[in-house]
Amino acid sequence: xxxxxxxxxxxxxxxxxxxxxxxxxxxxxxxxxxxxxxxxxxxxxxxxxxxxxxxxxxxxxxxxxxxxxxxxxxxxxxxxxxxxxxxxxxxxxxxxxxxxxxxxxxxxxxxxxxxxxxxxxxxxxxxxxxxxxxxxxxxxxxxxxxxxxxxxxxxxxxxxxxxxxxxxxxxxxxxxxxxxxxxxxxxxxxxxxxxxxxxxxxxxxxxxxxxxxxxxxxxxxxxxxxxxxxxxxxxxxxxxxxxxxxxxxxxxxxxxxxxxxxxxxxxxxxxxxxxxxxxxxxxxxxxxxxxxxxxxxxxxxxxxxxxxxxxxxxxxxxxxxxxxxxxxxxxxxxxxxxxxxxxxxxxxxxxxxxxxxxxxxxxxxxxxxxxxxxxxxxxxxxxxxxxxxxxxxxxxxxxxxxxxx
Amino acid sequence: xxxxxxxxxxxxxxxxxxxxxxxxxxxxxxxxxxxxxxxxxxxxxxxxxxxxxxxxxxxxxxxxxxxxxxxxxxxxxxxxxxxxxxxxxxxxxxxxxxxxxxxxxxxxxxxxxxxxxxxxxxxxxxxxxxxxxxxxxxxxxxxxxxxxxxxxxxxxxxxxxxxxxxxxxxxxxxxxxxxxxxxxxxxxxxxxxxxxxxxxxxxxxxxxxxxxxxxxxxxxxxxxxxxxxxxxxxxxxxxxxxxxxxxxxxxxxxxxxxxxxxxxxxxxxxxxxxxxxxxxxxxxxxxxxxxxxxxxxxxxxxxxxxxxxxxxxxxxxxxxxxxxxxxxxxxxxxxxxxxxxxxxxxxxxxxxxxxxxxxxxxxxxxxxxxxxxxxxxxxxxxxxxxxxxxxxxxxxxxxxxxxxx
Numbered sequence: 110x111x112x113x114x115x116x117x118x119x120x121x122x123x124x125x126x127x128x129x130x131x132x133x134x135x136x137x138x139x140x141x142x143x144x145x146x147x148x149x150x151x152x153x154x155x156x157x158x159x160x161x162x163x164x165x166x167x168x169x170x171x172x173x174x175x176x177x178x179x180x181x182x183x184x185x186x187x188x189x190x191x192x193x194x195x196x197x198x199x200x201x202x203x204x205x206x207x208x209x210x211x212x213x214x215x216x217x218x219x220x221x222x223x224x225x226x227x228x229x230x231x232x233x234x235x236x237x238x239x240x241x242x243x244x245x246x247x248x249x250x251x252x253x254x255x256x257x258x259x260x261x262x263x264x265x266x267x268x269x270x271x272x273x274x275x276x277x278x279x280x281x282x283x284x285x286x287x288x289x290x291x292x293x294x295x296x297x298x299x300x301x302x303x304x305x306x307x308x309x310x311x312x313x314x315x316x317x318x319x320x321x322x323x324x325x326x327x328x329x330x331x332x333x334x335x336x337x338x339x340x341x342x343x344x345x346x347x348x349x350x351x352x353x354x355x356x357x358x359x360x361x362x363x364x365x366x367x368x369x370x371x372x373x374x375x376x377x378x379x380x381x382x383x384x385x386x387x388x389x390x391x392x393x394x395x396x397x398x399x400x401x402x403x404x405x406x407x408x409x410x411x412x413x414x415x416x417x418x419x420x421x422x423x424x425x426x427x428x429x430x431x432x433x434x435x436x437x438x439x440x441x442x443x444x445x446x447x448x449x450x451x452x453x454x455x456x457x458x459x460x461x462x463x464x465x466x467x468x469x470x471x472x473x474x475x476x477x478x479x480x481x482x483x484x485x486x487x488x489x490x491x492x493x494x495x496x497x498x499x500x501x502x503x504x505x506x507x508x509x510x511x512x513x514x
Numbered sequence: 515x516x517x518x519x520x521x522x523x524x525x526x527x528x529x530x531x532x533x534x535x536x537x538x539x540x541x542x543x544x545x546x547x548x549x550x551x552x553x554x555x556x557x558x559x560x561x562x563x564x565x566x567x568x569x570x571x572x573x574x575x576x577x578x579x580x581x582x583x584x585x586x587x588x589x590x591x592x593x594x595x596x597x598x599x600x601x602x603x604x605x606x607x608x609x610x611x612x613x614x615x616x617x618x619x620x621x622x623x624x625x626x627x628x629x630x631x632x633x634x635x636x637x638x639x640x641x642x643x644x645x646x647x648x649x650x651x652x653x654x655x656x657x658x659x660x661x662x663x664x665x666x667x668x669x670x671x672x673x674x675x676x677x678x679x680x681x682x683x684x685x686x687x688x689x690x691x692x693x694x695x696x697x698x699x700x701x702x703x704x705x706x707x708x709x710x711x712x713x714x715x716x717x718x719x720x721x722x723x724x725x726x727x728x729x730x731x732x733x734x735x736x737x738x739x740x741x742x743x744x745x746x747x748x749x750x751x752x753x754x755x756x757x758x759x760x761x762x763x764x765x766x767x768x769x770x771x772x773x774x775x776x777x778x779x780x781x782x783x784x785x786x787x788x789x790x791x792x793x794x795x796x797x798x799x800x801x802x803x804x805x806x807x808x809x810x811x812x813x814x815x816x817x818x819x820x821x822x823x824x825x826x827x828x829x830x831x832x833x834x835x836x837x838x839x840x841x842x843x844x845x846x847x848x849x850x851x852x853x854x855x856x857x858x859x860x861x862x863x864x865x866x867x868x869x870x871x872x873x874x875x876x877x878x879x880x881x882x883x884x885x886x887x888x889x890x891x892x893x894x895x896x897x898x899x900x901x902x903x904x905x906x907x908x909x910x911x912x913x914x915x916x917x918x919x
Contacts, residue, residue, distance in 0.1 A: 110631070110722040110724075110778050110782070110783075111630055111783055111786045112629070112630065112631055112632055112633045112636075112655070112786070113633050115629070115630060115782075115786040115789065115790065118786065118793070119782055119785045119789065122788075122789055149584070151583055151584045152583070155578045155579050156579075156582055160578075160582075161573050161578065164569070164802075165570060165573060165574075168569055168570060169570075173560045173566065173762075174557070174558070174560050174762065176765075177561055177565075177762065177763045177764070177766050178556055178557070178762075178765050179556045179764045213618055213767070213795065213796060214795070216796075216797050217796065220794060220795035224520070224654075225517065225520055226515070226516060226517055227517055228519055242792075242793065245793040246793065246795065248793075249629075249793065249794065250517070251656075316515075319515075357579065357583075358582045359584045360581075360583050360584050360585055360798060360800070360801030360802075361582050361802060362796070362797060362798070362799075362800050373515050374515045374516060377515070377516045377520075377521075378516055380524045380527060381516045381517070381524050383527075384520065384524065385520065387647075388523070388647065388651065388653075388654065389625060389654060389794065389795070390618065390619070390621040390622040390623075390624060390626075391618060391622065391767070392618075392619060392621050392767060393767070394767075395765070395766050395768075395800040396765030396766055397569075397766060397803075398800065398802075
């Protein structure tokens, strides 16, 4: 008696649940320390101590009804000003607080902006490999998901295909850099070319194509790589952000949208976003968390533990013969599935107690995602198993060898 | 270039914004203390001190990654157990933690359960007068809003009309007691009769009709009135709750759904609700707030200030000749608009610096809502203006008299 629309989700989720339950069962049988769950993107670095200090200050000094009460649907004015000011200082932009909508994480923000822009049948383009939830968010507003196939050489977006996929019905393109699942940072050259393609198509079609830049991993960048700020390259850019990774607060659901004044129909877009935040049931981003990020506006977690994991895992995997583009951001490695079939490879990896996610979940079969947001020690202890797993394929053996007991 | 679906919202909201801006302008001109804004349901009683204590304890003693990290989409297991246990203790129910889904407030919970149950074209019944947002939430899933007209004698639901409005396409009925906007508590007799009607119709049609009980005001009940717990009267009841009023935390967005095991297709409904929480972009209810309500599970705000306001305002208004059903819960009075036209009455009240909400916003024209969640002093200072406003109508004068300067 549930909605027909939800049936397929419930059926699909039972597979994931089965996998999760099997992982939990494995941990019980073999010990938690002998099961290497690389499936979840749950930050392993603790929030900066400034977060706790800020919260306790607010609780001790704030007027409780103001700290916990309703505010405008877009959030506390002071928080929105602080976000705009911080972005301007870092990126040379000129946002005002009125251009910022505080949201229930980036997931909330994406749903808000899609509700704002997309009518049933409108097309929304995603660039494979992409975070699988985008397809669900687009389906929430009955949009049509248009997938740009991956460029598996560099995992920069396949721009020739983007140009083909964009049509007069294209309402938005979702981009995500540093990328989940590849860890690749889209280069400035990529961004410039993408902007040129979208600008050209807008002009040809007489439409507005909004570029939605989903940036939860912006602060997780390594080797001094620069992550271009997209509003500076393409006029119709809307940015979605989350503090889930930069402050390690994923359970708290706090993020924002930036809607720059130069986007087409700015007033309508901002107005509709405020309303969407309300009617979708978010109402507003959690108040205490808004006030907390205001106090921690230029704070971010120490990313060096992720970087250390990245180097250790990447170097070892390449040494063992795995193929993988070197990630410059986020906390994921996207590795070519040995044998070519990602589902089969994931199943085989599980025999070594290595829990990975198939690339098919990201619109990119033939690869697997490894989330390395975990203790360094776990990475190191897992390496022999990755090595043996590679060895299995090198010896061309399809026989299952359960090597961990 | 925004979605066509959003256009009407943006147009409608400019009216509300204009009203809000006029209120702000009035406050500037006449002084904030001389403008009586009774339009917002923002709790005036501060959160219990236990809330602050709980938060500080959690921040000082919890492991930060556990306090602020991801958990299952349905929430922390311990929190869900605590909610179920507390309900069982108070209502003699037998819920388990697995029957509870923590949500981003009641607004989040309602959107989750509607997404779970409703396909495009399915009918969802609301009982006038009703919280206007229900219509927007139903529209989010392309459901059809079916309005049961009000019984303006008692403002108990009009059950004869309910019986007529329910069809084979009815997927759900939303009920809300203590009621916004009337403050009426639905009696046990009402609930029994409603349950009988829905049970009969279910049997006739061979369908499942879910009763969604939206209960943010449950703890705000006066004169010792009992607010029946609906799962005990009707098998297919799902409860939506919020701590916005009971703990005065409306900006924090924390609530839950209870899906009892006896509802039809329990497993699918629970499974789909978890997924809906995720894919709608809530992901999970804010983590620190979940842990906080666990520690404050049997705490509630002192409702005596609301009760004092209620008595003072109700008694004075009746004395001045206003017609109003005596509210037993929530923090609203629903008053018959003098002259009959709620919009005209609201406009006239504004001349006395009394800001009210027209009943049309609640599917019940001819009435106005007064939110009395404010300082007692404000209530008392507003009374002469309510008296003069009534006097205007008594003298049958339509001439505007601006009496406040």
